[in-house]
Amino acid sequence: FERRERLAGSSLLVFANKQDIQGALKPDEIGKVLNLEVMNKDRHWKIVGCSAYTGDGLLHGFDWLFQDIASRIYVLD
Structure with a gap:
């Protein structure tokens, strides 16, 4: 249970x-x-979906991750 709280x-x-x-x-x-x-x-x-060989999808994934984190950081201010 403690681990779940840390990942909340x-x-x-x-x-x-x-x-x-x-x-x-x-x-x-x-x-x-x-x-x-x-x-x-x-x-x-x-x-x-991505291909590490061709690079397809990698920027899309990282863009989502950065946007998701940023949207919650600004909420906390």
Whole structure:
């Protein structure tokens, strides 16, 4: 229980790598495998398809993460 409290309000970004390879699980499929739908609605999470080889999706994922964190930092001021 203590660990959950320490993670309260944290952002979770999951990169679904290898999207450039045929047969790779899609981001929504990975969400189902990880059972992320059952997380509380107040938890901030996103799964982004990417390819570390080509770089596709990486900026999109980091942009979401920075925006998510920034939106909550300014709320605390």
